[in-house]
Amino acid sequence: MDLLLIFLGAALVNNFVLSYFLGICPFIGVSSRLSSAFSMGMATTFVLVMTALVTWLVQAYILAPLGLEYLQTVAFILIVAALVQFVEMVIKKMSPALYRALGIYLPLITTNCAILGLALFIQLRGYGFLQSLVFGLGAGAGFTLALCLMAGIREELELAEVPDSLKGAGITLMVAATMAMAFMGFAGMI
C-alpha cells in the first residue's frame, strides 16, 4: 500500500513536470510529436529507474560508510552521465532500430533535471531500496504521461490561431498551466 502511494504520488499528485518543474526542457522541446514524446518518455523512465537504483546503492554502500556525503552532487551527476552513456551503448548494440528512433534525445537525458532531482529526492526523503525503485517508476510514468498529453495537445494546437507573440514557448507554457491546474485535481487522492 505504501509503495502504491509512492507510485501514484510521483506519477499523478506530485507529477515531476507539472508540480516540481523538473524536466521542463524536454517537456517544451520534444513534445511536439506524439511518437517522439513517447520514445523520449520511455527512455527517460528507463534512466530514471536505473538512476534510482544505482544512486541508492552508491549512497548506502560507498558514500555513507566512508563519510563522503558531501560528494553527493558530484557523484550523482557522474553516475547519471555514465548511465546515459551506458544505456546509449546497450540500445545501440541490442536494438539499432530503437537507437535510430531515439536519436539525439538519448544523450540529452543527462541534462534532464528530473533524473538528478529524483536521486536527490530519494536521499532527502530517506526512501529504502524498493521504495526508490517504485519512486523511479512513478516519476517515469508521470513524465511520460505529461509529455504525451502535451504532444497530443500541441498537435491539435497547430491548427489553432495563436497570437503571434505567444507562438512556440508561450502557448506551450499556457497549456502547461492548464494541465498543472487539472493535475491539482489529483491532490485529494492521497
Next chain:
Amino acid sequence: MKGQLSTKQEILKGLWDQNPTLRQLLGMCPTLAVTVTAVNGVAMSLAVIFVLICSNLMISLVRNWIPSQVRIAAYIVIIATFVTVVDLTMKARFTELSNSLGAFIPLIVVNCIILGRAEAFASKNGPWRSILDAVGMGVGFTLTLTLMGALREILGSGRLFGAVVLPGWEPWVVMILPAGGFLTLALILGAVNLISRQREHAARQTLVEESRVTRRLKLSSARATGVTGGEA
C-alpha cells in the same frame, strides 16, 4: 571589427538580446520552481551567478588542456564542484533559505544556462571575457527571476519581499501554485516577444529610412564633385 563585442556589450547582451531565460529558454526549471516569492528568486539567482562566474572562469582557464571528447564530462565535474560549495555554504549560513529552496540548489548542476555558457562561450574565450559573459547572463537571469518572483508574490499574497504592498488584496492563490508559475512565464514571454518584434520593426523602418537618405546624399554629392572622388 572581428565580431568582438566591447566590454559593455559583452555584459549587456545577457540582459536583453541573449537573456538566458526569456530569449534562449534555458534554465526554465529553477525559473518556474523557486519563484514563489521574490526572496527565493533573488537567492536562487545569486547562487547561479556565483556558480556561473566560477565555472566560466575555471573552464576558460583550462579549456586548452581538456580533450574535446571528454569536455562535457569535465565541465559537469567543475560545475558540480562549485555547486557543492554553494550548497554547503547555504546549508551552514542560511539554513532557512536553503530549506525553502530544497533540492533546487544541488540541481543548479543541470541548469542548462551554466553548461550552455561553458560550451558556447567559456570554451572558446579567454578568462576576462568569460567573466563578463557570466556576469551579464547572471544579471539577466536575476532580473527575470526577481520579476517572476515579485509578480507571483504580489498577486499571490499581496506582499513583496515579505512586506505587505497591497493591503486588503484578495490573494490569487493560483499564482503561488505550479499553474501560476507556468502562466506568469508564458505572459512574460509573450510580452518580451511583443516588445522585441516592435523594436525590430522600428529598427527596420529606420534602416530603410537611413539608407534612402544616404543614397540620396551620395547621389547628390557624386553629382556635385563628379564620380571620380570615389571615397564617398
